Amino acid sequence: MTPPGPEASGGASDLLQTSAQMRRRQRRGLVARLALLGALMVAVAALVTLIVTILNSSFGLVAVENERSPGELVASRGYPEGTALGDLTKEDLVALLEAGISTNLGRRFEREQRFFGDRMVFEDLYVLNDLCMAGDPPPPACYLPARSHSQVEALVVERVVEPTIVGTWSFFSSVFNRDDVEAYAAEKYPGAELEFRSWLSWDFVVNPQSPEPAIAGIRTALLGSLWVVLITLAFSFPIGVGAAIYLEEYARENRLTAILQTNINNLAGVPSIIYGMLGLAIFVRTLEAITSGSFLGTGGEATANGRTIVSAGLTLGLLILPIIIINAQEAIRAVPGSLRQAGMALGSTRWQTVRSHVLPNALPGILTGTILAVARALGETAPLVVVGASTFITTDPSGPFSKFTVLPIQIYQWTSRPQDEFRNIAAAAILVLLVLLLTLNTAAVILRNKYSRRTA
Amino acid sequence: MTSEAPPPAGSLRKRRRPGEAVIGGLLFIAAALSILTTVGIVFELGKEALLFFRSEEASLAEFLSSTQWQPAILDFGIWPLVLATLTTSVTAMVVALPVGLATAIYLSEYATPRVRGTIKPVLEILAGIPTVVYGYFALTFMTPLLRSILGVSVVEIFNTASAGIVVGILIIPLVSSMSEDALHAVPMSLREASYAVGATRLETSLRVVLPGALSGITAAFVVSISRAIGETMVVAIAAGAGPKNFTFGEDSLLGYILNPFVAGETMTGHIVRISGGDLSYNSIDYNSIFAIGLALFVITLTLNVLSRRFVARFREVYE
Numbered sequence: 129m130t131p132p133g134p135e136a137s138g139g140a141s142d143l144l145q146t147s148a149q150m151r152r153r154q155r156r157g158l159v160a161r162l163a164l165l166g167a168l169m170v171a172v173a174a175l176v177t178l179i180v181t182i183l184n185s186s187f188g189l190v191a192v193e194n195e196r197s198p199g200e201l202v203a204s205r206g207y208p209e210g211t212a213l214g215d216l217t218k219e220d221l222v223a224l225l226e227a228g229i230s231t232n233l234g235r236r237f238e239r240e241q242r243f244f245g246d247r248m249v250f251e252d253l254y255v256l257n258d259l260c261m262a263g264d265p266p267p268p269a270c271y272l273p274a275r276s277h278s279q280v281e282a283l284v285v286e287r288v289v290e291p292t293i294v295g296t297w298s299f300f301s302s303v304f305n306r307d308d309v310e311a312y313a314a315e316k317y318p319g320a321e322l323e324f325r326s327w328l329s330w331d332f333v334v335n336p337q338s339p340e341p342a343i344a345g346i347r348t349a350l351l352g353s354l355w356v357v358l359i360t361l362a363f364s365f366p367i368g369v370g371a372a373i374y375l376e377e378y379a380r381e382n383r384l385t386a387i388l389q390t391n392i393n394n395l396a397g398v399p400s401i402i403y404g405m406l407g408l409a410i411f412v413r414t415l416e417a418i419t420s421g422s423f424l425g426t427g428g429e430a431t432a433n434g435r436t437i438v439s440a441g442l443t444l445g446l447l448i449l450p451i452i453i454i455n456a457q458e459a460i461r462a463v464p465g466s467l468r469q470a471g472m473a474l475g476s477t478r479w480q481t482v483r484s485h486v487l488p489n490a491l492p493g494i495l496t497g498t499i500l501a502v503a504r505a506l507g508e509t510a511p512l513v514v515v516g517a518s519t520f521i522t523t524d525p526s527g528p529f530s531k532f533t534v535l536p537i538q539i540y541q542w543t544s545r546p547q548d549e550f551r552n553i554a555a556a557a558i559l560v561l562l563v564l565l566l567t568l569n570t571a572a573v574i575l576r577n578k579y580s581r582r583t584a
Numbered sequence: 585m586t587s588e589a590p591p592p593a594g595s596l597r598k599r600r601r602p603g604e605a606v607i608g609g610l611l612f613i614a615a616a617l618s619i620l621t622t623v624g625i626v627f628e629l630g631k632e633a634l635l636f637f638r639s640e641e642a643s644l645a646e647f648l649s650s651t652q653w654q655p656a657i658l659d660f661g662i663w664p665l666v667l668a669t670l671t672t673s674v675t676a677m678v679v680a681l682p683v684g685l686a687t688a689i690y691l692s693e694y695a696t697p698r699v700r701g702t703i704k705p706v707l708e709i710l711a712g713i714p715t716v717v718y719g720y721f722a723l724t725f726m727t728p729l730l731r732s733i734l735g736v737s738v739v740e741i742f743n744t745a746s747a748g749i750v751v752g753i754l755i756i757p758l759v760s761s762m763s764e765d766a767l768h769a770v771p772m773s774l775r776e777a778s779y780a781v782g783a784t785r786l787e788t789s790l791r792v793v794l795p796g797a798l799s800g801i802t803a804a805f806v807v808s809i810s811r812a813i814g815e816t817m818v819v820a821i822a823a824g825a826g827p828k829n830f831t832f833g834e835d836s837l838l839g840y841i842l843n844p845f846v847a848g849e850t851m852t853g854h855i856v857r858i859s860g861g862d863l864s865y866n867s868i869d870y871n872s873i874f875a876i877g878l879a880l881f882v883i884t885l886t887l888n889v890l891s892r893r894f895v896a897r898f899r900e901v902y903e
Contacts, residue, residue: 177721181724387619395618503712510715561717
C-alpha cells in the first residue's frame, strides 16, 4: 500500500484506487462466503443422499417366480378365478398344505404347533400325547394354541407356493423406467411375475429371521436389541448417575478426583471396538460361568456359552457409561448453588440436599443425556460383533442368558451378502432402526426444550 | 410429651450418620468403576498381546517390521493393516477437515439464527446415524459412484477410498462442532477491533478469529483423526476383507501400496472379521487381534490426550 501523497490530485487517485481495492476485497469476501455455504451444503447433501439411497432400496419392483402359482392352487380348491389365497378357509389352506408337502414335514410342523384344536392332520394324536407326557422337552404343540388362519396361510405361501425373488429394482428405476424394467424382466425371467414390493412392511417387522429374503423379518433382532438395551440401561444408569453425583457433589478437589475425571474423558474417546474386546475377554470368557447363566443351573442354553444378552448389555453399558456420566455431570452442574445452600441452611445433610434439591432439578437433563446414550447403544455394531452376536438365529431371545442378535448386526450381515434382495431388506431394516433412533432423539429434544423453558 | 427436656448441648456436635457415609462410599465406588474399566482394557489387551508376542509363532520384531499379515502361514506383520488404516483415515480427513471447518466458520461467523437453526439439526442427525448405516451407504452408493466416475477397472468393488470418504462424512459433525466451540470462544472484542480498522468479515474470520481459535481447531482435527482410525463398521463393510499384503520393491508404491482404490483391510476391520467367525480362546488368532487392539488403543489414546492438551491451551488463553 502506498502512503497517501501530499498533492490533492494524488489523493483523489488514491481514493479511486482504494475504492477499487475495496471492491476487490468485498468481492473476495462474497466468493468466500459462497464457498463456505457450498461446503455446508455438502453436509446437507450427504444426509439427503443417504436417506434417498436407503428409501430407494426399500421400495421397488421385484420379479417373483412361484413354484406353484396361487391362482392354480385356488382353482384346485374350487374357488372362482381371482380369489386371493387369504380368502380361502383355514380348512382349504390346510388341505393345500396336505397336498403340497410331505407327510414327514407335515408331522414336524404339527409337533411345533397344531393346525386344529380338535383334530390332527399329519401326526397321530396318540404319538403326540406320548411325546407330551414323556418328551424332554415336550414339543411346543403340547402347550401352544392351534395355528391361526394367517399363520397357515404364511406356511402355504412358504412351502407350497414357494415364491423366489429372482430380480429386484430400485424405487427410481421402478417408477421412472418401468417400461425398460418390464421388457428386461419379460426377457430374462419369462416365468416370473413383476410386482411392486415395499420391503418395509408389518410382516417384515414381526417375522423372524429367515435365509429367504422374501419372508425374512427382524423380529428376533428387534427383541434382541430391546433386551440388550434394557440390560445396558439397568447397569449404566445407576452407576453413571452415581458417579456424576460423586464427582460434582462429594469429591474434593484433589489429585484423585482429577485422575477420575481425566480417565472418564479418555474413556469417552476409546474406539467402541476396544470395548468389544474388553467385553469378550471379561464378560464372555472370564465370567463365562455367570454370563452363560450356568450358575443358575439353566443347562438348556449351554450352546450360548458366554456370548449372551447379558454380556452384550454389560459391554454396551461400559461403553455408554462415560457418556452418561459426562451428561449427568453437566446437568448437575447447571443446578444453581443457591438451591444447595438453601437445603444445607435448613440443616439437611449432603445426601438429603442431593436427593431432594439437586437431583429433581437435574433430572430432565440427566434423562436427556441418558436417552441420547441409549440411542448410541442401540446403533452400536462393532463391539457386539466382537462379543459374539449369533450369525443366524430364528428363535426369540428367552431371557438375559440366551444367544442374541441385534438390529445393527442384522443390517451388517444382510449388507455383507452379495445378493440384491439382501440389500433391500438391509435397507428396510435400516429404516426401522432410524425411525427408532429418531423417536428417541425427538423425545430427548422435547424433554430438553421443556426443561430449558422452565428454568428460563 | 410436651415437657421434654431441651436437648443437651452435646447434640450440636456433628452427628455421626452411618447412612450418609454408606451412600458416599457407594457413589465413590460408582465413580471408581471407570478406573476399573481402564485397568481392565489395559490389562486384558496387554495380557493377550503379551501372550501373542511371547508365542513361538510371532514376535514383536516381526509385528513391527513385516509387511505381510497372513495368519494362515503365521506371518504377523501389522504394516498392511496400518497402511490401510492410514489410507482410509487420510481420505476421511481430506473430506472432513475442509467441509467441517468451513461449516464451523460459516455457522460461527456468518450464519443468521435461522440458518443455524436448520443446519445444526442436520449435523446432529448426521452424527446420530449408526455407523453400520454409513457402511451400507458406502457400499451401495459411494462405491458405485466412484466406479462410474473413475472407471470399473480403476476402482475395485471393495476399496479404501469409498470407505474413507464415507468415514469423512460421518466425522464432519465432530469437526464442525468442536471447531465451532473454539471459534465461539474467541472474544467478541477481537472481532470488533478488526472491524474497526476496516477489515471485511472474511478478513476478520481468517486473520483474527481463526488464528485465535487455532489450538481448539487443532484439537478438533486430532480427535477426528483418532475417530477415523477407530471407526469400524464402514471399513468392515466397504473397504475389503483381507489384508493388503505387499513387498517393498516389488509392489508399486502409488499403484498398489498407497492406492486408495484397491481393497484393503484396516486394523479395526480385521478385528471384526476375525472375531465374527468362530474364534477359539488361546488360539494365535485370538491373541493376535488383541495385539492389534492394543496398538489401536495406544494410537487413539495418544491422539485424544494430545487433543485435550490443545483444548486446555485455548481455554487458558480466553477463559
